[in-house]
Amino acid sequence: MVNPRRPVRERRRQPSGARLAETTSQDDVDVVTGAFSYTGRAIAELLLARGRRVRTLSRSPGPAGSPVEFASLQFADETALTESLRGAETVYNTYWIRFPRGDSTFERAVENTRTLLRCAAAAGVQRFVHVSVSNPSRDSPLPYFRGKAAVEEAVRDSPLEHAIVRPTLIFGLNDILVNNIAWVMRRFPVFPVPGDGSYRVQPVSVEDVARLCVDAGPDAELDAAGPERYSFDELVRLIRRAVAGRARVLHTPATVALGLASVVGAALRDVMLTREETLGLMDSLLVSHAPPTAEDSFRAWLEANADQLGRRYVSELARNYRRASI
Numbered sequence: 619m620v621n622p623r624r625p626v627r628e629r630r631r632q633p634s635g636a637r638l639a640e641t642t643s644q645d646d647v648d649v650v651t652g653a654f655s656y657t658g659r660a661i662a663e664l665l666l667a668r669g670r671r672v673r674t675l676s677r678s679p680g681p682a683g684s685p686v687e688f689a690s691l692q693f694a695d696e697t698a699l700t701e702s703l704r705g706a707e708t709v710y711n712t713y714w715i716r717f718p719r720g721d722s723t724f725e726r727a728v729e730n731t732r733t734l735l736r737c738a739a740a741a742g743v744q745r746f747v748h749v750s751v752s753n754p755s756r757d758s759p760l761p762y763f764r765g766k767a768a769v770e771e772a773v774r775d776s777p778l779e780h781a782i783v784r785p786t787l788i789f790g791l792n793d794i795l796v797n798n799i800a801w802v803m804r805r806f807p808v809f810p811v812p813g814d815g816s817y818r819v820q821p822v823s824v825e826d827v828a829r830l831c832v833d834a835g836p837d838a839e840l841d842a843a844g845p846e847r848y849s850f851d852e853l854v855r856l857i858r859r860a861v862a863g864r865a866r867v868l869h870t871p872a873t874v875a876l877g878l879a880s881v882v883g884a885a886l887r888d889v890m891l892t893r894e895e896t897l898g899l900m901d902s903l904l905v906s907h908a909p910p911t912a913e914d915s916f917r918a919w920l921e922a923n924a925d926q927l928g929r930r931y932v933s934e935l936a937r938n939y940r941r942a943s944i
């Protein structure tokens with residue numbers, strides 16, 4: 619087992635990259651942002667299973683004894699960031715924010731990703747695999763999707779060999795959205811669906827996203843999208859049935875659904891759903907317009923994991939915002 623912190627700290631004290639080249643072989647080390655979180659965790663697990671060494675850039679170290687090396691995810695000190703990337707063959711980048719809050723803005727997340735790309739090139743990284751989102755667009759009225767398009771351009775413009783993987787709605791055990799829908803279904807008498815619920819989603823498993831990232835070839839750009847498409851209404855009813863929830867599915871104007879989500883969110887000291895996310899969902903942006911690239915069935919996964927789903931609420935603010943702002 620590799621001590622999760624020591625190797626990178628030792629490297630930082632070294633005066634130049636020359637010494638690093640002696641101690642770190644580029645043949646077997648990859649960097650994953652967020653390997654203790656959600657998608658990054660699945661990518662790291664797959665890489666480890668394939669015999670790679672993994673270093674993560676994250677805001678907090680992982681559990682003691684983790685086989686994943688740790689370096690700080692920060693963008694203020696480019697020298698330190700470059701050192702933390704040195705020796706890596708591939709960088710798998712999952713870094714992004716779900717919504718702006720305080721100092722965390724989409725503009726800043728775009729700038730931070732540009733910094734990461736610059737430092738990766740300076741560190742001699744060979745390949746940059748970027749996790750984007752389905753249907754990013756420079757013209758989108760939604761800053762999340764506009765920011766993702768800006769980052770994709772930066773990835774293409776960088777001198778690094780790259781791949782871009784665009785997931786739809788990612789499901790898996792560390793997920794927030796599907797888990798919290800199940801949580802509401804288990805506890806509340808009604809589940810408000812914004813609008814008529816006919817807009818589509820195409821869930822993809824976190825393991826399939828990881829596989830598509832790790833196997834992506836040079837200059838590949840592809841959606842990560844599962845084999846099943848559902849209306850949002852069907853999705854929430856499937857979740858309700860799986861967890862034997864009693865909530866009545868109620869179609870309401872989007873403003874009413876958002877109002878209810880914000881009341882419950884405030885009681886939980888969280889943001890359950892933003893207006894922009896609701897608009898993206900209602901615009902069916904979480905579907906792919908290409909043939910499915912992933913195999914795992916959402917329905918089968920739901921049945922297999924229903925027992926664990928929605929047992930506790932997972933807070934986005936606790937997981938991602940009550941920590942260092944970067």
Ligand SMILES: NC(=O)c1ccc[n+]([C@@H]2O[C@H](COP(=O)([O-])OP(=O)(O)OC[C@H]3O[C@@H](n4cnc5c(N)ncnc54)[C@H](OP(=O)(O)O)[C@@H]3O)[C@@H](O)[C@H]2O)c1
Nearest residue numbers: 651652655656657676677712713714751785786787788938
């Ligand atoms: N989840 C989905 O359904 C979904 C769907 C489509 C696309 N995507 C994209 O997939 C990628 C990974 O998503 P994920 O849900 O798996 O994310 P995540 O694991 O929660 O976070 C990914 C990375 O971003 C960092 N991060 C997250 N929120 C942050 C904040 N507020 N301030 C600073 N850093 C923050 C995390 O830092 P730490 O390492 O310190 O935790 C981690 O390194 C993202 O680019 C996302 O846009 C996700």
